[in-house]
Amino acid sequence: MAAPGNLFILSAPSGAGKSSLISALLKQPSERAMQVSVSHTTRDPRPGEINGQHYHFVTVEKFKQQIEQKEFYEYAEVFGNYYGTSETAIDAQLAQGIDVFLDIDWQGAQQVRMKKPDVTTIFISPPSKQELENRLTSRGQDSEQVIKERMAQAKAECSHYQEFDYIIVNDDFDQALADLTTIVNNQRLKRSQQVQNHQLLFKELLAND
Ligand SMILES: Nc1ncnc2c1ncn2[C@@H]1O[C@H](COP(=O)(O)OP(=O)(O)OP(=O)(O)O)[C@@H](O)[C@H]1O
Ligand SMILES: Nc1nc2c(ncn2[C@@H]2O[C@H](COP(=O)(O)O)[C@@H](O)[C@H]2O)c(=O)[nH]1
Numbered sequence: 544m545a546a547p548g549n550l551f552i553l554s555a556p557s558g559a560g561k562s563s564l565i566s567a568l569l570k571q572p573s574e575r576a577m578q579v580s581v582s583h584t585t586r587d588p589r590p591g592e593i594n595g596q597h598y599h600f601v602t603v604e605k606f607k608q609q610i611e612q613k614e615f616y617e618y619a620e621v622f623g624n625y626y627g628t629s630e631t632a633i634d635a636q637l638a639q640g641i642d643v644f645l646d647i648d649w650q651g652a653q654q655v656r657m658k659k660p661d662v663t664t665i666f667i668s669p670p671s672k673q674e675l676e677n678r679l680t681s682r683g684q685d686s687e688q689v690i691k692e693r694m695a696q697a698k699a700e701c702s703h704y705q706e707f708d709y710i711i712v713n714d715d716f717d718q719a720l721a722d723l724t725t726i727v728n729n730q731r732l733k734r735s736q737q738v739q740n741h742q743l744l745f746k747e748l749l750a751n752d
Contacts, residue, residue: 546739548575548641549730550633550659552652555667556697557622558679560713561646564667567720568644568727575731576641580633583609586624589684599629617647617654622692626651642727649703656706663730665723666707670714672697 553561565579583599585606594600601609606625609615618627628645636643645655655662669675675697679690704710709726713719730736738745 545640546736548637548639548643549727549736550637550643550645550655550662551727551730552645552647552655552662552664553667554647554649554652554664554700554703554707555713556669556675556700557693558675558682559667559669560678560716560719561667563716564711564713564720564723565644565646567716568723571720571724573642576639577644577727578636578641579644579646580628580636582626582628582647583615583618584624584626586622586626616658617651619648619650619654621648621650622689622696628655642731649700649706652703652706663709663726664707665709665711665726666704667719668701668704668710668712670712674714 553565555561569577569579581595581597581599583601583606585601585603586598588594588598588600592598592600603625606618606627609627610618614629614631615627616630616633618625620626626647628647628651633643633645645651647655652664656664669678672694676690676694679685679693685693711719711722711726
């Protein structure tokens with residue numbers, strides 16, 4: 544039986560480039576299937592965002608019901624809205640051997656670490672505060688007020704960088720993508736994974752002739 548999928552978390556201040564990096568990674572050829580988790584959120588969709596693809600957009604009432612029914616692997620309040628990861632969706636993907644990527648904040652990362660200590664956690668850092676602000680502005684999807692709030696929150700997110708297994712500074716995008724690919728491949732090459740993926744090989748190598 545093949546090994547279950549690996550779980551990866553990418554956290555960063557808003558605008559550092561998590562979604563861009565995950566989206567580029569998923570377009571690369573890979574020997575294992577990879578999927579990004581689609582979170583539930585109570586925030587309004589941005590122009591061009593599609594329900595079920597970028598997020599599952601739900602009301603606060605529905606989200607609170609889902610919390611009560613323990614549907615979330617983790618959830619948090621970020622920038623005044625709720626965001627959460629569905630437990631059943633993640634479990635099903637991992638059981639199928641799919642590598643799953645969570646684009647979540649530091650609060651969610653802490654909750655997942657408690658439940659799944661073998662999760663690989665990656666902090667994506669912007670190259671500077673100024674560049675972070677430039678990216679939020681040039682993305683063109685948030686008002687000046689929202690960008691101000693996100694810049695104010697960036698320090699809180701960055702203050703948790705030491706809790707992560709890896710740090711990628713997303714300055715040159717291609718280099719950051721190469722770094723992310725290296726981390727994913729490292730995880731796949733761990734002994735525990737390789738032994739499960741190559742059971743027949745090791746049986747043959749150790750068999751008496
Ligand atoms: N290395 C880079 N150099 C220049 N621009 C970048 C780089 N990486 C990402 N960007 C741009 O920065 C903007 C923010 O990126 P992205 O939306 O991926 O950030 P995010 O961390 O996922 O944000 P959020 O947490 O708000 O979802 C986008 O316009 C993206 O194209
Ligand atoms: N704890 C969680 N955080 C999440 C989840 N989905 C997204 N996020 C984080 O929220 C902010 C803002 O996202 P945006 O799409 O409104 O720009 C960002 O830091 C995401 O990482 C989640 O399911 N749980």
